[in-house]
Amino acid sequence: MSDKMRIAGQFIAALPFSDALNMSLEDIGDGSAVISMPYDSKLVGDPRTGVVHGGAVSALMDTCCGAAVMSHPSSPGGTATIDLRIEYLRAAKPGQKITTRAECYHVTRSVAFVRATAHDEEDTNPVATATGSFVVEGK
Amino acid sequence: MSGRTKPEAVQVVKKRRDGALNALISGVPYINFLGIEFDRRGDELTAILPFSEKLIGNPIIKALHGGATASFLEVTSIITLSWSYLWEDLESGVLDVEKMDSEHMPRLPKTIDFTVDYLRSGLPRDAYARARINRSGRRYASVHVEAWQDNRAKLFAQATGHFLMPQRRD
Numbered sequence: 001m002s003d004k005m006r007i008a009g010q011f012i013a014a015l016p017f018s019d020a021l022n023m024s025l026e027d028i029g030d031g032s033a034v035i036s037m038p039y040d041s042k043l044v045g046d047p048r049t050g051v052v053h054g055g056a057v058s059a060l061m062d063t064c065c066g067a068a069v070m071s072h073p074s075s076p077g078g079t080a081t082i083d084l085r086i087e088y089l090r091a092a093k094p095g096q097k098i099t100t101r102a103e104c105y106h107v108t109r110s111v112a113f114v115r116a117t118a119h120d121e122e123d124t125n126p127v128a129t130a131t132g133s134f135v136v137e138g139k
Numbered sequence: 140m141s142g143r144t145k146p147e148a149v150q151v152v153k154k155r156r157d158g159a160l161n162a163l164i165s166g167v168p169y170i171n172f173l174g175i176e177f178d179r180r181g182d183e184l185t186a187i188l189p190f191s192e193k194l195i196g197n198p199i200i201k202a203l204h205g206g207a208t209a210s211f212l213e214v215t216s217i218i219t220l221s222w223s224y225l226w227e228d229l230e231s232g233v234l235d236v237e238k239m240d241s242e243h244m245p246r247l248p249k250t251i252d253f254t255v256d257y258l259r260s261g262l263p264r265d266a267y268a269r270a271r272i273n274r275s276g277r278r279y280a281s282v283h284v285e286a287w288q289d290n291r292a293k294l295f296a297q298a299t300g301h302f303l304m305p306q307r308r309d
Binding site for chain 2: 014015016017018019020021041042043044045046047048052053054055056058059060061062063066078080081082083084085086087088091
């Protein structure tokens with residue numbers, strides 16, 4: 001495992017809310033990240049269907065986008081979300097892990113623009129897509 | 140038509156409304172997991188997110204996680220929207236609170252999209268939110284929601300979302 005992967009993995013685990021949702025880092029690049037979240041009955045938003053609440057998917061998207069920003073070579077410090085828009089394309093299958101992939105598609109001195117998609121284990125159409133803008137902080 | 144009927148006793152009205160709201164909220168595991176509560180004044184709802192360590196996103200400055208904030212806003216929107224159409228059935232007698240168990244809960248609206256505007260970082264203390272339904276049609280609804288902490292006028296986050304309305308079975 002690379003140092004970058006190890007450090008980023010420890011960083012995600014140190015965020016109490018991400019940890020409470022059992023998120024784990026799957027991959028990290030230069031301005032991109034992959035984070036997954038296992039299915040858990042405490043995350044259910046619709047008891048009738050057992051589908052995970054949109055808010056939990058938002059939390060996963062936000063964490064993954066933030067990790068992508070921090071992994072970018074021109075973003076040495078921390079970050080904060082300015083705006084995040086999520087489109088819920090379809091319900092995630094109950095019982096399945098959700099995996100998000102985020103990439104910074106443009107980074108300026110002060111703002112990073114990020115796109116992300118979320119899939120369940122049926123790796124066909126995404127469950128959700130997101131776009132966001134994030135603060136780029138210096139060292 | 141008969142004349143005016145005598146108004147119901149206040150305890151009866153409160154018991155019915157609080158019972159229905161409680162059934163709506165307690166049925167959703169994610170609301171319990173986050174610890175979100177609702178304060179009802181007539182038909183107006185205020186959501187409360189009591190601070191807890193697990194909601195933190197930035198351990199250094201102890202700020203709320205953006206995902207916790209987004210979840211809080213989305214929960215407030217969905218419950219406020221459900222409450223608005225539940226209210227009519229509840230008050231007209233179509234819906235019986237006694238029969239609102241997990242099998243017979245009214246169907247919840249589904250989120251189409253949700254856009255969160257993070258205005259300032261969430262402090263390690265309780266947060267409050269209220270949602271306003273700007274359009275409530277047969278097919279979809281548009282909802283705006285605002286969240287604050289110490290001062291009502293100083294929002295720390297706001298959001299707009301679109302929701303697919305559950306279709307009535309009758």
